[in-house]
Amino acid sequence: MIRKLRRTRLFEIEQCINLLFLCKWLFLGSIVGALAGSASAILLISLDQATDFRENNLWIIALLPIGGLISGLLYYHFGQRSEKGNNLLLEEYHHAEQTIPLRMAPLVLIGTIITHLFGGSAGREGTAVQMGGALSDQFGKWFKLNAHDRKIIIVMGISAGFASVFGTPLAGAIFALEVLVLGKIRYEAILPSFIAAVIGNYVCNLWPIDHSHYHIPFVPELTPTRLAWTAAAGILFGLAAMLFSKSTHGFGSLFKKHIGYAPARPLIGGAVLAIIIYFIGTTKYIGLGIPTIEASFVDSMNSYDFLIKIAFTAFTIGAGFKGGEVTPLFFIGATLGNAMVWLIPLPMPLLAGMGFVAVFAGATNTPIACTLMGIELFGADCGVYVAIACVVAYLFSGHTGIYSSQIIGAPKH
Amino acid sequence: MIRKLRRTRLFEIEQCINLLFLCKWLFLGSIVGALAGSASAILLISLDQATDFRENNLWIIALLPIGGLISGLLYYHFGQRSEKGNNLLLEEYHHAEQTIPLRMAPLVLIGTIITHLFGGSAGREGTAVQMGGALSDQFGKWFKLNAHDRKIIIVMGISAGFASVFGTPLAGAIFALEVLVLGKIRYEAILPSFIAAVIGNYVCNLWPIDHSHYHIPFVPELTPTRLAWTAAAGILFGLAAMLFSKSTHGFGSLFKKHIGYAPARPLIGGAVLAIIIYFIGTTKYIGLGIPTIEASFVDSMNSYDFLIKIAFTAFTIGAGFKGGEVTPLFFIGATLGNAMVWLIPLPMPLLAGMGFVAVFAGATNTPIACTLMGIELFGADCGVYVAIACVVAYLFSGHTGIYSSQIIGAPKH
Numbered sequence: 056m057i058r059k060l061r062r063t064r065l066f067e068i069e070q071c072i073n074l075l076f077l078c079k080w081l082f083l084g085s086i087v088g089a090l091a092g093s094a095s096a097i098l099l100i101s102l103d104q105a106t107d108f109r110e111n112n113l114w115i116i117a118l119l120p121i122g123g124l125i126s127g128l129l130y131y132h133f134g135q136r137s138e139k140g141n142n143l144l145l146e147e148y149h150h151a152e153q154t155i156p157l158r159m160a161p162l163v164l165i166g167t168i169i170t171h172l173f174g175g176s177a178g179r180e181g182t183a184v185q186m187g188g189a190l191s192d193q194f195g196k197w198f199k200l201n202a203h204d205r206k207i208i209i210v211m212g213i214s215a216g217f218a219s220v221f222g223t224p225l226a227g228a229i230f231a232l233e234v235l236v237l238g239k240i241r242y243e244a245i246l247p248s249f250i251a252a253v254i255g256n257y258v259c260n261l262w263p264i265d266h267s268h269y270h271i272p273f274v275p276e277l278t279p280t281r282l283a284w285t286a287a288a289g290i291l292f293g294l295a296a297m298l299f300s301k302s303t304h305g306f307g308s309l310f311k312k313h314i315g316y317a318p319a320r321p322l323i324g325g326a327v328l329a330i331i332i333y334f335i336g337t338t339k340y341i342g343l344g345i346p347t348i349e350a351s352f353v354d355s356m357n358s359y360d361f362l363i364k365i366a367f368t369a370f371t372i373g374a375g376f377k378g379g380e381v382t383p384l385f386f387i388g389a390t391l392g393n394a395m396v397w398l399i400p401l402p403m404p405l406l407a408g409m410g411f412v413a414v415f416a417g418a419t420n421t422p423i424a425c426t427l428m429g430i431e432l433f434g435a436d437c438g439v440y441v442a443i444a445c446v447v448a449y450l451f452s453g454h455t456g457i458y459s460s461q462i463i464g465a466p467k468h
Numbered sequence: 469m470i471r472k473l474r475r476t477r478l479f480e481i482e483q484c485i486n487l488l489f490l491c492k493w494l495f496l497g498s499i500v501g502a503l504a505g506s507a508s509a510i511l512l513i514s515l516d517q518a519t520d521f522r523e524n525n526l527w528i529i530a531l532l533p534i535g536g537l538i539s540g541l542l543y544y545h546f547g548q549r550s551e552k553g554n555n556l557l558l559e560e561y562h563h564a565e566q567t568i569p570l571r572m573a574p575l576v577l578i579g580t581i582i583t584h585l586f587g588g589s590a591g592r593e594g595t596a597v598q599m600g601g602a603l604s605d606q607f608g609k610w611f612k613l614n615a616h617d618r619k620i621i622i623v624m625g626i627s628a629g630f631a632s633v634f635g636t637p638l639a640g641a642i643f644a645l646e647v648l649v650l651g652k653i654r655y656e657a658i659l660p661s662f663i664a665a666v667i668g669n670y671v672c673n674l675w676p677i678d679h680s681h682y683h684i685p686f687v688p689e690l691t692p693t694r695l696a697w698t699a700a701a702g703i704l705f706g707l708a709a710m711l712f713s714k715s716t717h718g719f720g721s722l723f724k725k726h727i728g729y730a731p732a733r734p735l736i737g738g739a740v741l742a743i744i745i746y747f748i749g750t751t752k753y754i755g756l757g758i759p760t761i762e763a764s765f766v767d768s769m770n771s772y773d774f775l776i777k778i779a780f781t782a783f784t785i786g787a788g789f790k791g792g793e794v795t796p797l798f799f800i801g802a803t804l805g806n807a808m809v810w811l812i813p814l815p816m817p818l819l820a821g822m823g824f825v826a827v828f829a830g831a832t833n834t835p836i837a838c839t840l841m842g843i844e845l846f847g848a849d850c851g852v853y854v855a856i857a858c859v860v861a862y863l864f865s866g867h868t869g870i871y872s873s874q875i876i877g878a879p880k881h
Binding site: 069073242249250254283286422438439468 | 483487652655662691695696835843848851855860
């Protein structure tokens with residue numbers, strides 16, 4: 056009888072702790088979500104305006120080296136550890152040292168706006184994730200959270216930032232759990248991550264922003280033959296992801312090796328880029344490239360588009376410009392998928408959608424988050440195709456993704 | 469130069485190994501998928517006929533004790549280790565001892581048909597998963613696979629069995645990776661698991677079977693208030709899952725403690741059940757209960773339906789009848805969600821859908837698989853609702869799910 060009572064007591068205690076845990080993270084998640092979601096909205100609005108201005112005033116691209124210098128000087132003089140970008144978040148998660156500097160948020164925002172205003176090729180998720188991480192970590196300091204809770208706060212910042220910048224809460228929640236360690240999901244933080252993602256996305260949508268929409272009108276049944284074709288496409292997406300990661304790291308090392316003074320790197324890199332853009336005479340491969348991504352679901356693209364975008368983005372990021380890599384990865388995947396229609400007997404919009412998420416899955420080693428992103432963006436019908444493409448791309452992209460601070464937790468097979 | 473060549477060489481070798489890996493598992497996955505998918509189809513067809521026969525010949529329920537005795541004797545004399553059911557698959561994955569007996573497949577099929585023909589309350593996923601596991605493990609023996617590959621084969625059997633019996637390939641693939649260890653996903657087997665799930669589902673659909681369809685007509689936007697309500701619903705789903713797991717284990721221990729001779733347990737249990745069914749005068753709570761699950765998305769259900777179904781199923785399974793637990797968990801979740809409409813201001817079909825997957829997520833500790841299942845069955849719109857419900861239910865269901873051989877790999881928070 057006493058044993059039974061004790062058991063009941065234990066049960067009650069466990070459930071009360073769970074309830075406290077839930078309430079605590081609902082509360083903290085709402086604040087982190089609100090901060091990161093608003094930061095993402097401000098980023099999205101700023102990038103829209105910067106892109107509009109650039110497209111209507113193409114002369115500004117000539118000033119790309121000046122933009123690069125400003126961005127470089129800002130980070131050189133005020134950046135401290137912010138320079139490490141997304142890797143700093145991963146490092147602080149794995150080996151907590153000190154609070155992520157608050158200045159990371161405004162610096163990466165300004166740096167990213169400069170990149171897009173003057174015509175570099177980059178993304179935005181790095182910015183959203185870094186703003187989310189920096190803001191939420193500050194806020195964790197005020198609440199004097201312990202080391203374990205601080206890790207969860209960093210996860211929430213990543214989750215809310217990612218979820219809100221793309222309007223994909225499920226992908227954001229799983230991305231934050233999946234990106235920290237290759238081959239592992241951090242289940243300990245699963246509830247806080249989902250709460251932050253949902254609130255982050257909700258708050259971002261309260262602002263006057265508009266997420267891009269993509270449409271795959273027809274998805275055929277997945278037969279064994281189509282499975283084999285999907286796997287073949289996945290291999291190419293994985294190799295493209297690997298090429299992207301290697302190019303980014305390669306250009307980064309090259310700039311570091313030959314140009315000792317950090318702010319000079321984006322200055323010189325920006326000059327080279329501006330000249331190339333002038334000579335090729337199109338702005339297709341700079342900025343976020345959203346019009347091209349959208350077009351990949353509808354029209355035929357050039358078979359070399361993805362290669363040029365890889366080169367432009369790896370060069371921009373390698374030179375030290377700020378921004379993310381994910382939207383360019385969408386561009387690379389969607390155009391590559393689109394071009395595959397000559398090789399692979401699957402509908403073009405489906406191939407574009409598969410590439411959109413699969414190259415990203417390969418480059419960041421997050422196949423489950425990317426599968427969910429495919430479902431959130433294109434609907435549940437294409438779920439099996441994007442899942443196979445993401446998983447195969449994950450397998451073929453090698454063990455070094457774009458985040459060098461990602462720890463390898465499990466072999467890929 | 470030499471270093472560069474070596475690197476290129478290494479790169480080529482790694483990608484060739486990946487390609488071999490992919491081809492090998494595409495091949496093995498196709499065979500496992502074909503076997504498990506066909507086994508699931510035969511199960512689905514048999515269960516349909518058994519259920520039809522029972523509903524048209526209710527007198528057969530009076531023979532439930534005889535059915536129990538036959539099932540008990542079969543397992544007693546021929547079952548060997550098959551008795552352990554799903555747990556045997558989990559144990560062989562964690563500590564390989566010897567091949568899963570092939571007889572597990574026909575035995576669990578016959579046992580499950582007996583349960584449903586004579587009116588026990590049980591599911592079918594256990595049967596599909598055990599048939600898939602037993603068939604694929606045999607087949608691994610012929611190919612003389614090593615210990616590591618054998619683990620992957622078991623994962624594939626689970627994946628293909630689950631995917632095909634419910635028509636949910638993504639959920640099946642992740643379920644097999646997620647169920648083995650609480651709080652971990654086995655990334656090493658991610659590609660084979662997806663291949664087996666897709667092929668299993670494809671092959672099953674070649675047979676004349678029809679999966680149940682559910683429809684959530686309207687999903688409101690997830691606001692912070694609705695998030696809090698969803699979390700509250702998740703708590704109740706998690707507690708219901710815990711009650712189910714505890715009841716199943718409790719009835720099992722009770723039967724084992726008081727009835728030493730195993731085949732007598734379903735005999736006596738069947739007699740008690742038949743008498744109760746006679747007195748309550750309805751077949752609503754026996755069998756799979758699919759009509760009630762479907763009705764939960766449309767009509768108001770009784771607030772006590774889920775409790776009676778928990779009692780019936782826990783008693784049936786505890787007495788030693790064969791079958792699965794998942795379809796009853798769908799019933800419990802859908803009717804509980806339906807009844808919550810008086811408490812929680814969310815649309816009734818949405819609550820039913822949330823419960824459908826969340827109670828299952830709590831009882832098996834597979835929140836990500838269940839989120840995907842919700843998306844596959846009800847569409848992507850309800851994704852965030854089912855995700856939050858599943859994750860909260862996972863948190864509140866305790867560390868002991870229905871599979872006692874599941875290893876705890878990470879705390880829930």
